[in-house]
Every structure is written in C-alpha cells, then in structure tokens.
Amino acid sequence: MPRYLFKTALMIMLLLAPLTHLNKSSIVWASSDIVQFSDPLLRDRYYQLVQELRCPKCQNQNLADSNAPISKDMKAQIHSMLEAQKTDDQIKQHLVSRYSEFVLYRPEVNANTWFLWFAPLCIVLFGAVVIWRYAFSGNPAKSDAKTYAADLSAKQQQKLSKLLGEDEQS
Amino acid sequence: MNRIALFIPLVVFAILTLFLLKGLDRDPTELPSALVGEAFPNFVLPSLADEQTFFSERDLGGRVVLVNVWATWCFACRIEHPMLNQLATEGVAIIGLNYKDQDQQARQWLERKGNPYVFNIVDSKGTLGFDLGVTGAPETYLVDAQGIIRYRRVGVVDQRVWDDEINDLYQQLSGEVK
Numbered sequence: 001m002p003r004y005l006f007k008t009a010l011m012i013m014l015l016l017a018p019l020t021h022l023n024k025s026s027i028v029w030a031s032s033d034i035v036q037f038s039d040p041l042l043r044d045r046y047y048q049l050v051q052e053l054r055c056p057k058c059q060n061q062n063l064a065d066s067n068a069p070i071s072k073d074m075k076a077q078i079h080s081m082l083e084a085q086k087t088d089d090q091i092k093q094h095l096v097s098r099y100s101e102f103v104l105y106r107p108e109v110n111a112n113t114w115f116l117w118f119a120p121l122c123i124v125l126f127g128a129v130v131i132w133r134y135a136f137s138g139n140p141a142k143s144d145a146k147t148y149a150a151d152l153s154a155k156q157q158q159k160l161s162k163l164l165g166e167d168e169q170s
Numbered sequence: 171m172n173r174i175a176l177f178i179p180l181v182v183f184a185i186l187t188l189f190l191l192k193g194l195d196r197d198p199t200e201l202p203s204a205l206v207g208e209a210f211p212n213f214v215l216p217s218l219a220d221e222q223t224f225f226s227e228r229d230l231g232g233r234v235v236l237v238n239v240w241a242t243w244c245f246a247c248r249i250e251h252p253m254l255n256q257l258a259t260e261g262v263a264i265i266g267l268n269y270k271d272q273d274q275q276a277r278q279w280l281e282r283k284g285n286p287y288v289f290n291i292v293d294s295k296g297t298l299g300f301d302l303g304v305t306g307a308p309e310t311y312l313v314d315a316q317g318i319i320r321y322r323r324v325g326v327v328d329q330r331v332w333d334d335e336i337n338d339l340y341q342q343l344s345g346e347v348k
Contacts, residue, residue, distance in 0.1 A: 056201060057305040069270070070305050073296055098303040100204035 008135040015124065035079055042082045049078055049088060052106050056099045074099075203322040204303055210237075210317050211301035218268050218276055218290035225291050230313055234343045235263045236336075237311040238287070238327075239299060241271040242279045244307035250326040251283050257332070258286035262340070266290035269299050269307050312336060315347045 037043040047064070053074070055066035063071045063078075074095060081091045095103050107113045152160065205211075210227050217223040230237070238254060240247045258264055266287035268276045273292060280287075293299050302311070305324065312321035321339055323331060 056303070059198060068306075069296075073300055077300065097204055098301060099305075100201060100303070102201050 004135050008131060011131050015127065035075075037079075038083060045088060046078060046082055049082075049091060050075055052104070053078075053092070053095065054103045054105050056103055062105060074103075199324075201305070201324070203319075205311075205319045206322055208319055210311075210313050210319055211298065213291075213298045213301070215291045215293055215298060218266070218273060218280075218292050221273075221292075225289065227317060229289075230265065231315065231317045233263055233315055233347060234340060235265050235288070235313050236340075237265050237267055237313055239267045239269045239302075239304050239307050239309040239311075241269045241307045242275045243271065244269075246326050247308045250308050250328070251286075253326075253328055253332070254286040255284045263288050267298065267302075268292050268294075269304065270294060270296045312339060312343070314343045 035043070035046060037046065050063040053063045055061045055063055055068055055071045055074075057068040057070045058066050061068075061071075063075055077094070078091055081094065086094075092104065101107055101112075107116070109117050210230055212227050214224050214226050217225060236257070238250075240250075254264055264286050266289070268290050271292075271294065273294075276290070276292075280290075291298065296304070302309075308326055310323040310327050311319050314320050320343060321336060323335070327336065
C-alpha cells in the first residue's frame with residue numbers, strides 16, 4: 001500500500017473518530033430521576049427532552065443533570081405536558097417562549113444560529129480539501145527523484161547504478 | 171496568489187481575537203429574556219395581605235410599575251430591600267411577587283423591614299414565575315402602562331443598576347403616560 005494512501009486513510013479515520021460517540025445508547029440514570037409515566041414511550045421522550053434542554057439558572061447543565069429548583073419545575077412541566085399528549089415541539093416552544101432559546105442545546109436553524117450549525121461542516125470540508133491536495137498533488141519525494149535523475153549525465157548515471165548495485169550485493 | 175495565501179492565518183487570527191475580545195466583556199450568566207416586549211402573562215393569584223383577595227394582570231395596568239420577585243429564603247433580597255424602600259419613598263410603584271414562600275414569614279419580613287410594595291401577589295407554587303421565565307429571586311421587571319414588559323433585571327437592583335439601566339427608561343415610560 002502506497003504510503004500516501006495509508007496517510008490519507010489514517011487522517012480520514014481520525015476525522016471520523018468523534019462520530020463514534022453519536023450512538024449514546026447506554027445512559028445511566030440517577031435514581032432521583034425516576035419518574036412515573038402512564039406509557040413507557042412517554043418516558044423515553046421525557047429522557048430525550050431533559051437531555052437536550054438546558055437549565056436556565058445553571059451554566060452548562062442540562063435539565064437531567066441539574067438539581068436547581070427551576071429545573072425541577074421545568075421537568076415537572078415537561079412531565080405534565082407529555083401526559084397531556086403534547087408534542088415535543090409544543091413542549092420546547094412552551095419553554096422557549098418563557099426562557100428564550102438559551103434552553104435549547106440543539107437550537108433551531110435561524111439567522112443567529114446558522115454559523116453555529118454550518119461552521120463545523122465547512123471546517124471539515126476545508127480539511128478534506130487540504131488532505132486531498134496534500135495526498136494527490138503528486139508525491140513530492142518521487143518527483144524530486146525524477147528531476148535529479150534527469151539532471152545526471154550518462155557517466156554519472158553509470159556511477160549511480162554501480163553504487164546501487166554494490167549496495168544490493170553487500 | 172501564494173503570497174496572499176500566506177496572510178490567511180493572520181486574518182483568521184485577527185477575526186478570532188476580535189470575537190474573544192468581545193466575549194471578555196460579556197457576562198455569561200446574563201440571559202436574553204424571552205419576555206421583553208411581550209405582554210405580562212395572565213394570572214389570577216391571591217394577595218399576601220388577604221388570602222380572599224385575588225389579583226390579575228389587569229391590576230398592573232394604567233401606570234408604569236416595577237414587578238419585584240422576592241422571597242424570605244432569598245439572601246440577595248435582604249440586600250436589595252433597602253433600595254426598594256428608597257424607591258417607594260421616591261414614588262415608584264413596586265408590586266411584589268412573593269415567590270415560592272411561606273405567607274406567614276413573608277408578612278413578618280415586611281413588618282420588620284418595611285413594606286415598599288403597593289401590593290403583593292402570592293405565587294407559592296411558582297406558576298406565574300414560570301410564565302415570566304423567572305430563574306430565581308430576586309428578579310425585577312419594568313412593566314409599562316399597557317402591561318408590556320419593557321425590561322428585566324436578574325439579580326439585585328441597587329443604586330448603580332437603577333441609575334445606569336432603569337431610571338431613564340422608567341422616566342421615559344412614565345412621561346408617555348402623562
């Protein structure tokens with residue numbers, strides 16, 4: 001396998017490495033978070049929502065992690081709205097209209113957030129272009145060797161072959 | 171072309187520096203309020219002075235008022251209270267929202283420290299607080315004569331906050347009423 005292909009493959013694998021964390025199926029819940037629901041499906045949606053909604057009082061904690069009184073109120077509100085057959089969007093809208101978009105860890109795509117959403121993609125694409133050019137714009141070592149070989153006179157060429165021959169024999 | 175490309179890292183660095191410099195002056199605990207510019211939420215809640223009397227959002231209207239969210243369990247409210255007393259003597263109408271508190275203790279607090287409030291709304295479960303987007307006490311809202319929230323302060327209102335942030339807006343809104 002050519003060396004540059006190996007390098008490219010390695011870089012692509014490194015770029016993709018963070019994606020392996022996307023499948024976070026094994027979340028362990030603290031016992032204080034156990035909430036009773038009439039339907040197990042509602043419970044799944046509840047855990048989904050408290051994971052991706054942010055506590056407005058505490059910095060950088062979601063509702064699931066936060067013990068602030070306001071988070072408890074918000075969790076109770078989410079619970080009762082789920083039991084009242086509200087959709088996830090209705091619940092989020094209900095909270096956003098009171099606590100602003102700050103509570104959404106996954107904000108809507110709008111004029112304020114497009115940069116947040118698309119900058120990482122642009123950076124990855126930029127990185128891919130750089131890697132592509134680095135890997136396929138011709139092997140610098142090889143082209144150097146060719147240039148030098150062309151500069152050699154017939155006599156020098158002979159000498160070189162001889163030296164290389166000696167090297168192989170020893 | 172290649173020489174211009176050499177400046178790309180410098181430009182990126184300059185842009186990053188500008189953003190980070192701007193970030194230095196920002197208080198990360200200061201949240202945008204979803205309710206500034208919106209009508210004060212509807213509510214029907216009892217009075218602290220008399221449990222049989224109920225207030226609604228209509229009781230706020232007709233004048234510019236400060237709505238102050240307070241509680242006896244809130245330490246910062248203790249620090250804020252003298253400032254509220256002072257504002258009340260200067261003629262500012264302050265309405266209290268007693269948030270997740272015990273009525274008895276709240277009444278004792280007002281007897282001991284003075285009562286700057288025109289009236290007090292009892293929000294023992296925090297339902298109005300939830301609709302207002304209250305994250306804790308103290309918080310203060312400036313509500314105009316049409317019942318629209320014009321300003322929100324999270325934390326203590328002291329002389330500096332009043333002078334720098336509230337007074338001008340309060341005078342301007344009061345001027346519109348007259």
